[in-house]
Amino acid sequence: MSQSNNQSFAVELDQVVHRYPNQQTQFCFSAWQVSQGARIFLHGPSGSGKTTLLNLLSGVLVPESGAVSILGQPFSSLPARKRDKFRAQHVGVVFQQFNLIPHLSVIKNIELAAYFAGNKQSVRTSAEQLLTQLKLPMALLDTAASSLSVGQQQRVAIARALINKPEILLVDEPTSALDADARDAFMQVLIALCESMNTTLIFVSHDQALRAYFSDCVSVKALQQEEQIC
Numbered sequence: 390m391s392q393s394n395n396q397s398f399a400v401e402l403d404q405v406v407h408r409y410p411n412q413q414t415q416f417c418f419s420a421w422q423v424s425q426g427a428r429i430f431l432h433g434p435s436g437s438g439k440t441t442l443l444n445l446l447s448g449v450l451v452p453e454s455g456a457v458s459i460l461g462q463p464f465s466s467l468p469a470r471k472r473d474k475f476r477a478q479h480v481g482v483v484f485q486q487f488n489l490i491p492h493l494s495v496i497k498n499i500e501l502a503a504y505f506a507g508n509k510q511s512v513r514t515s516a517e518q519l520l521t522q523l524k525l526p527m528a529l530l531d532t533a534a535s536s537l538s539v540g541q542q543q544r545v546a547i548a549r550a551l552i553n554k555p556e557i558l559l560v561d562e563p564t565s566a567l568d569a570d571a572r573d574a575f576m577q578v579l580i581a582l583c584e585s586m587n588t589t590l591i592f593v594s595h596d597q598a599l600r601a602y603f604s605d606c607v608s609v610k611a612l613q614q615e616e617q618i619c
């Protein structure tokens with residue numbers, strides 16, 4: 390997808406406050422700016438708000454106050470349908486559980502992401518190229534997602550997230566089910582893909598061994614203000 394505004398940051402947070410329904414605790418993320426093309430390793434203890442932050446960045450959650458800007462657009466204040474379309478076109482998301490639709494084939498899962506971004510043309514050739522780069526056999530394209538191994542699901546989730554060539558890729562703890570060799574192979578492929586597309590990567594993980602793959606390392610705690618300030 391084309392760049393919305395070459396002068397803008399990939400991601401910008403301004404005094405973002407989020408509170409889950411019926412919860413006392415609120416999450417307050419102060420100013421954070423992520424340059425385009427950056428590769429961010431986002432870490433923090435369990436329950437510190439890493440997934441919450443990714444969900445705010447992807448527009449799955451909308452802040453109570455403050456603003457999330459993506460590629461210079463006031464993303465969090467867009468009406469829901471415009472936000473969904475903008476996300477589909479510009480932000481790839483890989484969730485912890487991958488969220489593939491189990492009864493659909495791999496290609497159908499990938500085609501759906503293209504469809505939501507408004508791409509009505511066939512993406513089979515692009516999907517084939519991504520599968521090759523991700524070192525997955527081509528025969529998997531017509532296999533139901535439910536038949537895949539965890540490692541294969543993870544790579545298909547990456548292919549689905551990248552099919553629209555998003556400027557930003559948000560990845561939540563994708564390597565927890567992998568052994569060290571599979572994890573390193575996965576990281577090398579992921580970083581190479583992001584570099585080839587100049588995609589900004591924000592990657593959540595507990596696994597400190599992965600820090601070496603990233604240009605920046607950010608603690609989610611450091612992004613949060615004290616509760617009483619918000």
Ligand SMILES: Nc1ncnc2c1ncn2[C@@H]1O[C@H](COP(=O)(O)OP(=O)(O)OP(=O)(O)O)[C@@H](O)[C@H]1O
Binds near residue numbers: 410435
């Ligand atoms: N839908 C929800 N409703 C209410 N509370 C929630 C919801 N989702 C998360 N929380 C709470 O918000 C806090 C932060 O959760 P979050 O999943 O963002 O943390 P995390 O840092 O990603 O944790 P982990 O590393 O264990 O995945 C937790 O206390 C969690 O219980």
